[in-house]
Amino acid sequence: MSILNVKNIKKHYDVKTTFGSGGLVKALDGISFEAKAKKTLGIVGESGCGKSTLARQLMRLEDPTEGSITLEGKNITSFERAEYQSKIQMIFQDPYSSINPRKKAWQIIAEPLLINSNLSKSDCKEKACEMMRIVGLRPELANRYPHMFSGGQRQRIGIARALVQQPEIVICDEPVSALDVSIQAQVLNLLMKLQDEMGLTYLFISHDLSVVKHISDEILVMYLGKIVEYGPREQVFENPLHPYTKALMNASPSLSLEHLGKHEPLQGELPSPLNPPPGCAFHKRCPIATEQCKSVEPSLEMKNDRYISCLEV
Ligand SMILES: Nc1ncnc2c1ncn2[C@@H]1O[C@H](COP(=O)(O)OP(=O)(O)OP(=O)(O)O)[C@@H](O)[C@H]1O
Numbered sequence: 255m256s257i258l259n260v261k262n263i264k265k266h267y268d269v270k271t272t273f274g275s276g277g278l279v280k281a282l283d284g285i286s287f288e289a290k291a292k293k294t295l296g297i298v299g300e301s302g303c304g305k306s307t308l309a310r311q312l313m314r315l316e317d318p319t320e321g322s323i324t325l326e327g328k329n330i331t332s333f334e335r336a337e338y339q340s341k342i343q344m345i346f347q348d349p350y351s352s353i354n355p356r357k358k359a360w361q362i363i364a365e366p367l368l369i370n371s372n373l374s375k376s377d378c379k380e381k382a383c384e385m386m387r388i389v390g391l392r393p394e395l396a397n398r399y400p401h402m403f404s405g406g407q408r409q410r411i412g413i414a415r416a417l418v419q420q421p422e423i424v425i426c427d428e429p430v431s432a433l434d435v436s437i438q439a440q441v442l443n444l445l446m447k448l449q450d451e452m453g454l455t456y457l458f459i460s461h462d463l464s465v466v467k468h469i470s471d472e473i474l475v476m477y478l479g480k481i482v483e484y485g486p487r488e489q490v491f492e493n494p495l496h497p498y499t500k501a502l503m504n505a506s507p508s509l510s511l512e513h514l515g516k517h518e519p520l521q522g523e524l525p526s527p528l529n530p531p532p533g534c535a536f537h538k539r540c541p542i543a544t545e546q547c548k549s550v551e552p553s554l555e556m557k558n559d560r561y562i563s564c565l566e567v
């Protein structure tokens with residue numbers, strides 16, 4: 255059952271270029287998907303493809319230029335802000351910059367409750383301590399400040415804060431990218447355990463396919479503000495179809511061994527979204543591009559068991 259429906263979302267930013275003339279950055283250019291309740295949708299793509307922009311639209315931190323987002327069948331703009339925030343929360347990449355260094359651990363975790371609920375301060379503290387236990391932090395540490403915790407522990411504080419209001423959806427924006435590899439697995443396992451226990455729906459953003467591999471039920475691959483491939487995890491990993499997805503598999507450190515030699519590596523740089531190439535935006539880097547790809551823009555179509563946007567597949 256789908257809980258979050260995104261229909262043709264666009265986010266275009268007006269920017270000033272160095273030569274004074276204006277430009278339009280199409281950070282998101284027609285994204286549609288649905289997140290299934292209690293499942294994880296992995297969202298992958300290179301730096302700058304629009305992942306965090308998508309997260310900001312879903313969190314209602316910005317208004318999309320076009321398109322609609324519905325939560326449980328209701329347009330997200332029709333919710334009261336506090337009610338919406340209790341249903342959808344976010345975990346950020348850098349636990350240190352996303353939490354207030356002058357607040358104690360329990361205050362950071364309890365803040366959404368202190369702002370949005372009528373609970374007393376002591377009840378909020380109690381809930382925060384309970385959350386600490388749930389995410390694997392000792393409640394005795396409740397009065398400590400963020401700098402007294404390790405990176406992995408700080409990310410647990412960020413997770414506890416996101417979950418303290420028992421949201422339905424959690425957007426995880428690169429939640430383990432800033433952590434040591436050994437700690438990454440612990441945090442991913444914790445997120446999966448919490449999903450089971452609390453019935454959470456995750457949108458899990460990463461630039462690295464290997465990170466989303468185990469946690470995701472479905473995979474959505476983005477390139478320059480558009481979806482290029484979107485389908486069930488097994489199909490996408492076992493038989494990637496889009497040349498960009500294949501290249502990403504080669505580029506991922508822990509997947510590249512499995513995929514080495516099977517696919518062409520990624521060449522060239524991501525073009526500027528200010529001036530994307532005509533036709534298929536990927537054609538300049540694509541090993542199977544034809545003349546047609548230089549001028550004809552592919553549309554996202556259901557092929558076999560997934561959506562794909564490529565003229566040659
Ligand atoms: N407020 C803004 N004004 C102008 N351009 C913006 C703005 N926010 C984002 N962009 C541009 O939109 C594009 C998408 O950015 P976004 O941060 O969403 O990418 P990302 O996929 O999250 O990248 P990363 O993996 O580095 O976090 C980039 O080209 C970025 O420069």
Ligand SMILES: [Mg+2]
Pocket residue numbers: 305306307
């Ligand atoms: Mg980002």
